[in-house]
Amino acid sequence: MAKVDWPAADKRTHIGKRISRIDGAAKTTGAAKYSYDINHPQMLWAKLVTSPHAKAEIGDIDTSAAEALPGVKAVWKQTFKEGDSKTAQYAGQIVAAVAAETEEIATEAARLVKVQYTEQEHQVVDSDPALSKDRPNERAVGNVEQAFADGDSITMSGIYGLPVITHCCLEPHGQVTEVKDGELYVWPSTQNVSRYTDRLGDAVGIPQNKIHVDCQHMGGGFGSKFNFDKWGEIGALLSKQSGRPVKLMLDRDLELATAGNRPSAYAKVKVGAKKDGTVTAVDAEVWGTGGNGGYNPPPVPYVFTKIPNTKVVGKGIRTNRGGQRAWRAPNHPQGCLITMSALADCAAALKMDELDFFLKNVTQTDRPKVYEEELKIAADLIGYKQKAHLRGQGGGAGPVKRGLGIAIHTWGGLGHPSECEITINQDGSVVTKLGSQDLGVGNRTAINIVVADTLGLPLNAVQVEIGKNSYPPSGGSGGSTTIGGVSVSSRAAATEALNKLCAAVAMRLNTQADNLEARDGSIRQIDKTENKVSWKDACAALGPNPIVARGKNVPAESRAAKLIDQGVGGAQIADVSVDIETGIVTINEMVAVQDVGLIISLKTAESQVYGSLIMGITSALFEECVYDKKTGRMLNADMEFYRLAGIKDIGTLKVHMMTGAGYDERGVIGIGEPPVISPGAAISNAVANACGVRVPYLPLTPDRVLAALQKGEGIV
Amino acid sequence: MSEKTELTNRSGLSRRGFLKGIGVTTAATGIVTAVKPLAEAAAIDNGVKGPGELPVTLKVNGQNKRLNVEPRVTLLDALRNRLDITGPKKVCDRATCGACTVLVDGKPVYSCTLLAVEAEGHDITTVEGLGTPEKLNAVQKAFIEHDAQQCGFCTPGFVTAATAFVREHPNATIEQVRAGLGGNLCRCGTYAGMLLAVSDAAKKGAA
Numbered sequence: 001m002a003k004v005d006w007p008a009a010d011k012r013t014h015i016g017k018r019i020s021r022i023d024g025a026a027k028t029t030g031a032a033k034y035s036y037d038i039n040h041p042q043m044l045w046a047k048l049v050t051s052p053h054a055k056a057e058i059g060d061i062d063t064s065a066a067e068a069l070p071g072v073k074a075v076w077k078q079t080f081k082e083g084d085s086k087t088a089q090y091a092g093q094i095v096a097a098v099a100a101e102t103e104e105i106a107t108e109a110a111r112l113v114k115v116q117y118t119e120q121e122h123q124v125v126d127s128d129p130a131l132s133k134d135r136p137n138e139r140a141v142g143n144v145e146q147a148f149a150d151g152d153s154i155t156m157s158g159i160y161g162l163p164v165i166t167h168c169c170l171e172p173h174g175q176v177t178e179v180k181d182g183e184l185y186v187w188p189s190t191q192n193v194s195r196y197t198d199r200l201g202d203a204v205g206i207p208q209n210k211i212h213v214d215c216q217h218m219g220g221g222f223g224s225k226f227n228f229d230k231w232g233e234i235g236a237l238l239s240k241q242s243g244r245p246v247k248l249m250l251d252r253d254l255e256l257a258t259a260g261n262r263p264s265a266y267a268k269v270k271v272g273a274k275k276d277g278t279v280t281a282v283d284a285e286v287w288g289t290g291g292n293g294g295y296n297p298p299p300v301p302y303v304f305t306k307i308p309n310t311k312v313v314g315k316g317i318r319t320n321r322g323g324q325r326a327w328r329a330p331n332h333p334q335g336c337l338i339t340m341s342a343l344a345d346c347a348a349a350l351k352m353d354e355l356d357f358f359l360k361n362v363t364q365t366d367r368p369k370v371y372e373e374e375l376k377i378a379a380d381l382i383g384y385k386q387k388a389h390l391r392g393q394g395g396g397a398g399p400v401k402r403g404l405g406i407a408i409h410t411w412g413g414l415g416h417p418s419e420c421e422i423t424i425n426q427d428g429s430v431v432t433k434l435g436s437q438d439l440g441v442g443n444r445t446a447i448n449i450v451v452a453d454t455l456g457l458p459l460n461a462v463q464v465e466i467g468k469n470s471y472p473p474s475g476g477s478g479g480s481t482t483i484g485g486v487s488v489s490s491r492a493a494a495t496e497a498l499n500k501l502c503a504a505v506a507m508r509l510n511t512q513a514d515n516l517e518a519r520d521g522s523i524r525q526i527d528k529t530e531n532k533v534s535w536k537d538a539c540a541a542l543g544p545n546p547i548v549a550r551g552k553n554v555p556a557e558s559r560a561a562k563l564i565d566q567g568v569g570g571a572q573i574a575d576v577s578v579d580i581e582t583g584i585v586t587i588n589e590m591v592a593v594q595d596v597g598l599i600i601s602l603k604t605a606e607s608q609v610y611g612s613l614i615m616g617i618t619s620a621l622f623e624e625c626v627y628d629k630k631t632g633r634m635l636n637a638d639m640e641f642y643r644l645a646g647i648k649d650i651g652t653l654k655v656h657m658m659t660g661a662g663y664d665e666r667g668v669i670g671i672g673e674p675p676v677i678s679p680g681a682a683i684s685n686a687v688a689n690a691c692g693v694r695v696p697y698l699p700l701t702p703d704r705v706l707a708a709l710q711k712g713e714g715i716v
Numbered sequence: 717m718s719e720k721t722e723l724t725n726r727s728g729l730s731r732r733g734f735l736k737g738i739g740v741t742t743a744a745t746g747i748v749t750a751v752k753p754l755a756e757a758a759a760i761d762n763g764v765k766g767p768g769e770l771p772v773t774l775k776v777n778g779q780n781k782r783l784n785v786e787p788r789v790t791l792l793d794a795l796r797n798r799l800d801i802t803g804p805k806k807v808c809d810r811a812t813c814g815a816c817t818v819l820v821d822g823k824p825v826y827s828c829t830l831l832a833v834e835a836e837g838h839d840i841t842t843v844e845g846l847g848t849p850e851k852l853n854a855v856q857k858a859f860i861e862h863d864a865q866q867c868g869f870c871t872p873g874f875v876t877a878a879t880a881f882v883r884e885h886p887n888a889t890i891e892q893v894r895a896g897l898g899g900n901l902c903r904c905g906t907y908a909g910m911l912l913a914v915s916d917a918a919k920k921g922a923a
Contacts, residue, residue, distance in 0.1 A: 024860035025849035027868030028875050030803020030842065037802035045797075103797060104786060170807045170815060170869040170903050219805070219869030220903050252808055440867030440904050607863045607909060614905025639808035639901065647907040648894040 002499055002514070004492045004551070006563065006598055007453065009664065013519075014453040016659070018603040021445045022459065023217070023438070032217045035189040036249050038176040044073050045103040046238050046248035047110040048231065049096035050258075051088035051117065054124060054320040054632025058086050058095055059116030066098050066112040071105035074098070074242035076234050077113075087120065089292045090320050091633045092258040094230050099238040099246050122320040122632040126164065126264050126289035132315035137297055142309030147281035148272045156349040157270045160341045162334055162680060162698040164289065165623040166260030167327065168642060171219020173259045174249030175228075177235035183210045184236055188228065189249075191221035192476030194435035194469050200228045204236040213469040221439050223326035224260055226476050253637040261625070262327035264288040265298050265334035266697070269342040272309070277352050277360040279343065281309035286338065289317045290324035302335035303371075303410050303569075304343070306364040320632055321625075326478060328612075329411055329673035333619070333680055337698065340407040340681035345694055348391040354406050354685065355379055355388065362408075367569050371408050374571035374593040374658065378406075381591040381654050382573045392692025399581040401692075402588070405574045405685025409677035413597075413669040414566040415484020415553050416475025420493040422451065424501060424547040428539040429463065430455060432493070436466045436474035436486050441672060442604025446483055447490045449601050454494035456518030457535060472550065480670025484564035485553045487600050487668045491563070492551025500547045505538045558667070565666040570594040572613070572678040574686040575651075580709055583702030585687055587617055587651035590679065595658040597669035602657070609655045609675040616679020618645040622699050765833070772836050776801060777845030785832045792816045794832035795842065803843035803872040814900030817873040818842050824880040824899070843872035846879055854920045855879045858913035866904035874900050878914045888918040 007015065026032040051058070061077040077096040080086050088095065096113045100106040125131060148155050175188035184206045190196045193215055201208035218225070235248040250259055265288040272281035282304075286297045295316025301307050327333075347357035355375065362371040379385070388404055395401030423431045432451050438444045444464050452462045465471065475485050502513040505523055509516065509531055517526050524532030533541075558564045575589040590613050599605050622643035626635045636642045680698050687705070688694045693712030695704050766787035774781050774791075776799065783798045792809075795801040795818070804827050807815035811829040818827045819841040847853040855878045858864070865871040874897065881896040882888065888896065893914045902910075 020860050021863060021865075023868075024863070024865065025852060025856070027865050027871050028843075028852065028856040028859045029847055029849055030801075030844045030872045031849055032868055033802065034805075034869060036806065037796070039797070039800050039802070102786075103793060104788060168903055170805070170813070170867065170901075217868065220867040222903075252810075440865070442866075603863050607866060607906065610908040611866055611905030614907055615903075618905075638810065639812040640810070644813075644901045644903060645905075645907075646901060647897045647910060650907050653908050 002495050004495050004563065005561070006667065012453060013456070014449040014459060016599050016602055019445060019449060019459065019601060021442050021604055022448050022464070023444055034171050034217045034219050035175055035187045035215060036171050036219070038187045038247070040176065040178065040245040043176070043245040043247055044099040044101065044238070044242055045106040046097055046099040046235060046246050047106040048094050048254065049110050049113045049115065050254065051093045051095055052091055053088060053117050053119050054091045054122035055120040056088050056117035057120065058088055059118060061096050062114040063096060065114065066109040069105065069109045069112060071101040072098055072109045073100060073244060074238040076237050090258065090322050092254055092322055094234070097234045097238060099242055124319050124321055124627040124632045125629060126317045126319055127266065129285060129287040129315045131317045132287055133318065134295065134316045137314035140311040144281045144283040144309045144311045147309040148270065150272070150280070153272045153274050153280060154349060155270055155272045156346045157268070158342055158345045158694060159268050159696045160338045161266030161696060162264060162337050163624040164264045164321065165262050165619055166256045166625050166642065167222045167224040167325065168256055168260060168644065169220035169222065169224060172250040172252065172255040173225060173229060174231055175235055176245060176247045177239045178245035179206070179236060179239040182206065183212065185212045186232070186236070187214050188232060189218045190215050190225050191218065191437055191439050191478065192226045193437045193467055194473040195476055196228055197469060200232060203233045204240065214467060215437055216467045218437065218439060221477070222328050223330070223478060226478065252639065256637040256642055257634040258322035261291055261322050261324050263290040263295060263324045265338060267300060267338045269338060271342050271346040273346050273350065275350065277347065277350055277357045279304065279307050279346065279361050279364065282307055282342070284312045284338070285315070286312060287315040287317060289319045289321065291321045292318055293323055296331065298331040298335035298338065300335050300338050302332070302339040303408055304339065304361055304364045305366065321627065328676045332409060332411065332673070332677040336407055336409050336677050337681045337684060341684055341694065344405065344685040344688060348688070351390055353388060353390065354689065355384055358406055358408065366410070370569040370595055371571060374569060374595065375406070375408070377656055378571045378573045378591045378593045381656060382575055382589060384573065387575065391689050395690060400577050400579050401690040402575070402577050403686045403690025405682045405687070405689055406571070407678035407681035407685065408569065408571045409674055410567065410569055411480060411674040411677065412566040413480045413484060413568060414555050415488055415558060415564040415668065416481040417555065418474040418485035418489040418553040419472035420486070420489035420551050421472045422493040422497045422549050424497050424539060426539055426542050426546060428536040430457065430461060431463045431465065432490060433465045433471040434474045434486055434489065435469050435471040436482065437477055438466060439477050441482070441608055442601050443482055443486060445604055446601040447486050450487050450490045451494045454491055454518070455498055456520060456522070458521070480672040480674065483600060483670045484668050488553035488558045488563050489551045493549050494551070496551055497547050497549035500549060501538055504542055505533055508541065509533060562665065563667045565597055565669050568595040568597070568669055568674050570674050570678060572682045574679070574682040576683060576686040576690055578687055578690040578705060580691055583705035585621060585700045585705060587649065587683070589652045589654070590682070591654040591656065592675050593656045593658065594671065594675050595663060596671050597666040598664045599657060599659050600668060605671050606655050606657065608671050610653055612675035613653050613679055614645060614650050615676055617650055617683065620680040620683040620698055620700060621645065621649065624699050770833060772833055774832065774835055774840060775838070776840045777842060787831060787833050789832050790828050791818070791830040791832045791835045792827035795827065801842055801844060805869055805872060807869070812901070814877060815870050815873040817876045817900065819876060819880055822880065824877045843876050846875065853879060855882060855914065855917045858917040862909040862913040862916065864906050864909035864913040866906050870900060870902040874902070874910060878917065882914065882918040882921070886918055886921050888915060890915050
């Protein structure tokens, strides 16, 4: 019997090859139906009524005028049980909803809902650690004061930070819901198909096992779409009330202000280092906001966790802003920006080359060899030796200065629990089912690659069905755990199915089942490959019952078997130009070198790294949720003023995957998070290298660059 | 008033008796009025269009589609909500992101900023009209080949804008592509693939 393992490099027919995503044609032609695109006959449109105040007690909610508007079919309003807080904690908090025959009527009806508010004093500022009222989170190792006092060392102090940014999924949060005959059918935009319904049943009074989830395509999640959310509950209640399907998708302003929110992080950092560049101590005060909830300070020092003396005090600031949501690599981009900036400033203080400085200190990380190799490859790819200069010493006499900046990062991975069912039918067709989802990372394609490779079939001979909670359960897509989960469960199911098929044809081929393999559309004898039967003929010989096989990923077991792993490193270098007269930062080039274990789907994996660089460029140069202190509202909850990078903003990008011997043996590791961590830090370091001063906070907008130049040491 | 007249004239909306002169802008300010049934709205001959629903014929992907819409309904909403043509996506809804891009008489237009009633009499092409999964156009093929898409929500708008671009700019350079596709936005970060895809398609032509 074939066992569950990954095929050797020379046996892989699809795994690791550059294969175009299998839903590419559906997506490029508009045939792919996203949740927002689902239209049903008799479907109603829902719109939300939200608090305009950042903090206010909610009084009477009068929906009578809305109900009287022709075309309005259902109304929901917030009710409060004894002991419930009646206080809206942020502008955009939902208080009521309406469902009507058309989107226009629903919008109009929502405006007719009258809500009484008693305003309270709000707090939306996160820039001052003195605003923290929570107990500080303190961690200390060694003795930083003693290290700083060492006569052979220098110290460097700096301030760094990144603001709250919002996910800005292009498909907003929301869903189409239909309650019919006591069953609930929901088409949500979710990254968590199998467990989307958790607690939804209780919330809407329908048993969990009567909730049917279907999400074939979703327009971006990035960590923000795990739960059904308040709007999921409201959609179901409006459908129950009206007896009609209801579409409820967030309007863009609500999407930006309330359905995203990556916590901010700011820090005052003091670094001690020996004159040879060895970092000996890091002392940091870190603060930020995660909205009205608690705050988990980012890891500082990041990656360089073996620095012997560290002291970090984290302070959370509660603000009347929308709640925090997980964002690709939670807390890592923050820890990376703070740490890598402080270290680069330390190198500059020592007048050391940044690359030499990082190479000197990789011994203080968990994987020195990997980082050393990656840094050297990245340096070669960007032409570091030819372009590098000490901080502020490049660029000649003109106003445009050029510089390079470095950052390194890490992430876990592993694989979430996942189950897969494969059916081989008598006609030779193969159907693979998992309750998983494809956020655009190429999950469908990766599953197809694994199953087709295992069964020795072309890709189009395997049908992949995902997106329904009626399929075998698979984990939510978070933390770069999806590919580890689904690749193992589908490999295991395919192996089991193949073993059954081999058993069925062994007698016909006059050999043992374990002396058979699947290759090139046939089942053949391993030691006598001309003794074979075509896939179709093998399946035709099956009796009336198709082969049904299940496989699953049990993370710890799969890790022990080297099917999956966790813990990767990556290095990135940015090459930027800074116009010191206008403050405009331009990306010339960026390189990403990424350790990723065994790659299943090379083309889509590379796309994720390119995408990470671009997303990182966006947050480094443009993104920030701007709040008005007085009204407590987000001022830029639209896409003109909450800017995303355009195609002209990205420069030239290069991606290098650490794969092949030495990496493949680790098994499969996810790639959604790691490469998105470093760009902000690398770009910030490059700007400092170019113009001679640190611009302390992202995004690196012209006003910030000019302010830093004016205030700082400046450039000659 | 002159501005309103100009808008109406430019859009060529005077072909029905009750649609004389002004209308679109006036109707848009009248939305607080309850929705009037079609017949009632049509019966009012005061030169104002709406606020009730109006019959409109839109020529979409070569087919004439008759529908009833209020004057305030955008072309994007008419396509998506009335005609179930959902390739064009609603993202920013205010002419920033390009996800709703369609071709109007061959030119790329943000369909979120054009009213459905203004689109009458024009040739509208959505991404569905450019190719099908079985018969892809050159841009669609190149997008797949160069993996110029991830979640895919911006993809129809980009494919539509890019198709218009390569028709105008055969043999476009990468720098021309950067300038030419500046009107669309992607969140997943698929621009690297797009640069290759669009310049590749421009070389092959025949979009």
